Amino acid sequence: MLEEVTKVHDESRQGEAFATQAPDTQTYSKKFYIESYGCAMNFNDSEIVASILNKEGYGPTRNVEEASLILINTCSIREKAEQTVRQRLTEFRHIKKNTPGMLIGVLGCMAERLKAKLLEEEKLVDMVVGPDAYRSLPSLIAEAEGGQKSVNVLLSREETYGDINPVRLDNNGVTSFVSIMRGCNNMCTFCVVPFTRGRERSRDAYSIVREARELFEKGYREVTLLGQNVDSYYWNNESGDETVTFAQLLEKVALIDPLLRVRFSTSHPKDITDEVLFIMIKYENICNYIHLPVQSGSNRVLQLMNRTYTREWYKKKVTRIREILPDCGLSTDIICGFCTETEEDHQETLDIMEFAHYDLAYMYFYSERPGTLAARRYQDDIPEEVKKRRLSEVVALHRRHSEESMKKEIGKTYKVLVEGRSKKSDEQLFGRNDQNKVIVFPKENFKKGDYVMVKVEDCTSGTLIGKAVI
Template identity: 85%
Template structure:
């Protein structure tokens, strides 16, 4: 999925829960509180939901006690993510005892997958809304206020929310996501997304460009074009006389302004084309960074996962990327302990990591998800202690690779987009370079949103440290 600063998890790419910014909530008579878990797409969906609720007279609040509506935007990608959400819903159920008028709703992937159980059996929520049904939220809230069971988890082949301007929640005012498509047509056997988010559909190219322009006009300096598989983006106008590929969309956004940085996530290895790579090479403001999930280094396991490429094919794709974009940063997803994985398969993954030397990685051990093709076809037969041991080996190798990669950057100078003040010191700023590596440097007179040339003087395995140079 879709990454910011890489985090390593034993099981789940779990985003932190967040509460929304105030959004002038004092001007609204009703208040809502929202938490989001999981991938960047979920956080972006919460911004769409916030926009819909604003139009219905609901203002966002950080104060749980003043909310009349609590929403949890959920993730089903790993078991741990669902356990975290279920625990949180139990806490909210207790809060309802002190406030009988409080409504609790569940949004997103987990809502679609566990609708009946959460609403009827466990009675943890009052309304359940799937990823394609957010427009129905006002009607569902009215139903729930009337004491009815309120559910809409219908999947759509058309819904893209392209006409809705998201309300930016908990943002830094510098970077933001722009959703370009929804759903996924890749039936990877381990993945629940095609069943919870539906089939792939691309958003109107002009609405994407318009949203990116609005963000730039409002002071943002970086957008990440977001989709389950951005490289398969393909939009056709209603008249049928115009089509836009992902490479063409990428160029349209890059041309908005040289000071608008453009990133994208996520790419499926089988779909990223030379055309995309050449567009990246052509425009300085398109970042040289690609998230290219490998999942496993074993061809046999890749076939069981239905990834549609072999080990050798993926390695040639990496070589092609580096041929066209020599300085391109690469990140990945890796699953250890998938069904029937042998020690030889595991060593193939370790060898792949040595070959690519990923800059960033999301690493997990396999967690069987009900309803996936793998759950139906294969036995989850690798003991958990073996999964965890293999994961630990993958994590340690990645740490070594990452440190070596960071050390190679010492002495180099990078253009850094300042995203804010360092968490460790108010006298330092942090930002990211083209390759998505975090760089910390003394504040001096620079501010959030500035582009600064920074010379790297030292590093850890996760952060570069440097000084600004003229």
């Protein structure tokens, strides 16, 4: 679907495709090694898988060569991610040749789409497990140990893993993701998610609150509520006498403790409501930040994408957000070079960027993904050099907007949650403010998990630079 994602922050991992690995442990007789690629939902899924494996006697390891089970949690969103996964699987097959009994499995979105190729044609894996089939891992492992190729990629209309307490992998102990729903009902033509993750279903509200509370009690100070479209969250209890909307869920999590910061992602422009915005105003610990993907500024292209809103609707939504939450940080996704996109369409995307002045953006050029509605209906007819040129123009414009946004913060003081040491210096700490902007400042006597008031003194295009104030 998409290619050429840009890096947004110097200190933030958001938006990058990279591997997570579990910490070492000596308490289990068998070891598993897991890598995750793609979106935050995949990282959260890996933590669910780790919990299931722990109960089967598997402990995590960072050393792939000592693992008896290697798993890759995959993403089908971008072609580059699939290429990376294939390369890693080839490397793992070489390791397996010298390790009797080792099993290799592919999890997630790519597993569902490429199961036959991975198992039979390329013979890269022993197991293929779709996003809704993680509970079947123990039986699939047993089949693979018996010499069979095991596969379960069936999608579910009910599975939310709400009763499973995720094992937090490779985390900073301060921030964490909490999945509130699975699947998606928005059939955007460029997107493979409805076909790899199934239809939308919302998780039990009380299990979400319980998980967030347990994280807080363990010392975490920020949770991000995850869903393909969080604003369409809607849960009914079994008796049907109680319903919870996303705004109500947001309030329930915010009420756990004022020291627990709450973020959420992703919002669909057609679904975010004033009720959500007013809840954000009501609670200081709900961060003033909304990820609101626009994808294109052209009504014609938006219709081809099946985004179900117009540029005029989107602009009114941005205006409404800034009326109610004047200091709200706003980020977006933009696709350049979608099928039949003209220069006029491209200019309309640049125009809506000028209107919105996004603080952060994830920008890509389009690449056709097999199985999507766009692949079936439209021709991928924009030359790659044109896609890349349009992307470079979008990136350049966003860089200017980002720099302007950063410079406006100089002289302001923000409450920052310390997430760890800066990548560039052990003498510096980093965290984020309400608007999701990364701030770096001298560590002094502060530590991870502290809230620190920081005055911004300088900035780069992606990072604020400040000093703690009393």
